[in-house]
Amino acid sequence: MNGKKHPDTIHSPNKRARRGYQSDASFRPAIACVGIDFGTSRTGFAYAFMDRQDEIFCREPGGQEPGKTLTNLLLTRDEEFIAFGSRAREEYYEGDPSALFFENFKMLLNEVDGGSYPVVSALNGREASLRTVLAHSLKYVKDEAMATLNRCSAVEIKADQVKWVVTVPAIWSDCAKAMMRKAALDAALIKEETSQLLQLALEPEAACMVCERENVCLRAGDQFMVVDCGGGTIDITMSCVHSCNPLSLDELAAPSGGPWGSTYVDREFEKFILELLGEQAFNCSKESVVWIEVLRTWEAVKNSFDPKGLAKVAFSNLNGGVQGGMSMGTGEGASGRSGGRVINLAPLLVLNNLQLEPLVQAFNQKHPDKPLQIRMMTAVMLPNELIMSFFAPVLRNITRHISRLISSHRIDYIFVVGGFAESKVLQENLKFNFEACDRRIVVPTRPSLAVVRGAVMFQLSQGERFRSRIARFTYGCDILEPFDPFDRRHRDRKLHFKTEEGKMVPYVRIFNPLVLKGTRMSPSFEVTQAQFESVEDSQDMCDFDILASVEEEVQNIEDAKTIGSVGVKLKAGQEAALSLSFGKTEIQATAMNLTTGEKSRAVIDWGFDSV
Ligand SMILES: Nc1ncnc2c1ncn2[C@@H]1O[C@H](COP(=O)(O)OP(=O)(O)OP(=O)(O)O)[C@@H](O)[C@H]1O
Ligand SMILES: [Mg+2]
Structure with missing residues (x-):
């Protein structure tokens, strides 16, 4: 097929609006x-x-x-x-x-x-x-x-x-x-x-501005990680300092992280209440306003929880895979502190007409390693072991993930920011696992405000801090290729038939890559591919669907999602090219008719207008 590619104009799933950048209608200097x-x-x-x-x-x-x-x-x-x-x-x-x-x-x-x-x-x-x-x-x-x-x-x-x-x-x-x-x-x-x-x-990029200005004097060549520990996600970026003053950074790897924020600790607490009260009472409680009060009390317990002196036992158990709970002492916990761990369950008991004693007895029989104690008839005191078990799944995930990242990159500083970074449990866990003679863990004074303060610094500092970034996805477009039974990519694909010189010729729709995931891109990075031609003689438009996939090598086009489209007029015998350029936050796609010089540009539109 002479190395020609045919953008699939027949099976483009949806045509999305195309927009270019507009300037602000009435520009006034910002105050x-x-x-x-x-x-x-x-x-x-x-x-x-x-x-x-x-x-x-x-x-x-x-x-x-x-x-x-x-x-x-x-x-x-x-x-x-x-x-x-x-x-x-x-x-x-x-x-x-x-x-x-x-x-x-x-x-x-x-x-x-x-x-x-x-x-x-x-x-x-x-x-x-x-x-x-x-x-x-x-x-x-x-x-x-x-x-x-x-x-x-x-x-x-x-x-x-x-x-x-x-x-x-x-x-x-x-x-x-x-x-x-x-x-x-x-x-x-x-x-x-x-x-x-x-x-x-x-978020972590904004926070890094605060850490850099207030906590350490970074030098060219230093490599650092910012771990933004929020309520929902742990969000991690890794950068290398290219030069200081002004600070210019190279991204070391695409951002990563996962749903391991502090609200997942709350979910473990909810599971505990579910086990204690039973499903029916739990569901009834969750729909009631008193549930909010219980969560408020739990928040105070969680935020003030300090496993001081227990870190070694607790965190080495954690790394070994804490399936069966933590062994950190008994009863009131090895620290001997009991204050700040009491949850008042009175509203839930009244709402569901329940007595606390039999519930606690049943729970303690099942969990003799983390027994509850009743306080003032309607409240329970949570042992340290139980509270630590609420933290355990997120700590385990965070530890595993950071371990994987630092095994493939030298990291000199780990900046820990976000509200969850206020947690003594999290701080101790990170120090225990990752602080070394050549690596420092740095928590700024108000970690929960680092992102928002950094956001303002980010905007005020004007210029682009990042000299290069790493592509998060593999980007490409869909094309039709004549079916080749010896081509691995064509096997088991649905065939599309076109009439050519009176014969039915089979084609397959495949993913045509333009940028591979992991590619290092400068702020003005652009990629262009030519040799696209129309499939049918009757066609007068060449429409490209722009696709993205989390896979580096996209074997099946179904593994990629359509993120936008761009088209240009193209008659039979003419050749088209497609360019993608990656700005700070959006992608611009340009389709060109190389024969006529006509161009059409689209800022990728995500198609929410249907709402
Ligand atoms: N001392 C603490 N111990 C444990 N968790 C804490 C502590 N202080 C605050 N948190 C938790 O941190 C979270 C708020 O942090 P932050 O404001 O960074 O999150 P967010 O920005 O709302 O979440 P995300 O960044 O995931 O969207 C809340 O879930 C809060 O319970
Ligand atoms: Mg946040």
Whole structure:
């Protein structure tokens, strides 16, 4: 077939909108910069004025503290806004039980692959679109940020005089990141989706700016890892310092991590309550507002939990694979401390008409190694062994993952940031496993605010910090090739028949790679492939579907997802080329007719307009 490739115009699944970058309609110089860390469990914002860039302030939305508030949203049953943050939790607890209370919804964003927004379940089981929930939440944070800026400014500041930075997990798909931009548009942070007043920053990359400025003086050649330990994910980036002042970095590997954040420790606690109360009572409790109160108490226990003096036993057991629980002493725990580990179960017992004593007896019989003690008739004191077992699965996953990463890369510093990084258990675990004479673990003073402060620093520092990045996926397009029974890639593929000179010729649709996963890319990286021609004489357009896959070598086209499309006019006998260029956050695809010189460009659109 003369090495020619035929873009598959016949089986393009869906044609997506094509858009180019637009400039902001009414450009005015920015007066301030606001970073929003919209986390799975906590949300905060930070800001700086352009004329005083050294002073970065953090604020809890709805409060005065330099912190983050809960990512909780309360809507009326007609989906009107009531409250966001800890206020949402309090109002739900005190108010109308038919209102819609949402938490932990950010993680759903990474589960979509382009079709439509998923629905989110409220605590009472009612559902709403994730788009609505995100828009209300971001709008609240934006309004809070604008009110804060205006409180301390002599002139009135409008949203389009602010440079916005919204942080996203580095391990998110490009698609999930694009949804965040849409949410920012819905919340009126920006007026056009492509506005350059909004920048998305990767959470660990933003945090690394704070670590670098405050904690260590990095030198050229140093290699470091940033571990962002949040509520939902552990998000890891690894970089090598190319040069300092200004800091310029090479990415050592594509970001990685997993769903091992602090809320997974909470899930283990929930499993414990399920076992203690039984399924029926547990389900009934979870739908009730009193459940929120139990979680609040557990949060306090979790956050203050300190396994001091027990780390050696605990963590070496963990590395050996803690299947059967931790052996860290008995009764009140080897530390002998008992305060701060009591959970009041009275509301759950009343709700379900249960007595605590038989429940505790049954639990202790099954788990003599981590016995519960009853306090004041309706509360239980959790032994250290039990609390450690809630942490064990996430610690095990984090340890395994970091071990794998440092076995293939020299790492001089591990910066640990995020709210979960405040945990003594996590800090001790990382120190025990990874601190060495040539490797330091560094936790900044307020690790939970490193991402949001770093987001502002990231935006203010202007230039691109990264000299090179690693491709997260294998990118390519689909083509039709004449069927070759001796070609491994063609075996067991569905055949498409075309009429050529009166004969039926079989073709197969295959994945044609353009960029392989793991390829090192500079900020202006571009790849072009030519020799595409149309299959049918009657064809007058050449449409390329752009595909991405997590596989490095894509054997089956079904392993790749369509992420966009671009087309150009092309008649029989003419040749087309396709280019992909990788900017900071989006991919641009260009189709060219090499015979006529005509070009068409598309910023990959993820196809959410169907919502
Ligand atoms: N001392 C502590 N021990 C254990 N967990 C903690 C502690 N302090 C805070 N956390 C947990 O950290 C989480 C909040 O951290 P952070 O604000 O970094 O997460 P997030 O940004 O909401 O999540 P993500 O980055 O995954 O989207 C909460 O789940 C909270 O319970
Ligand atoms: Mg976070």
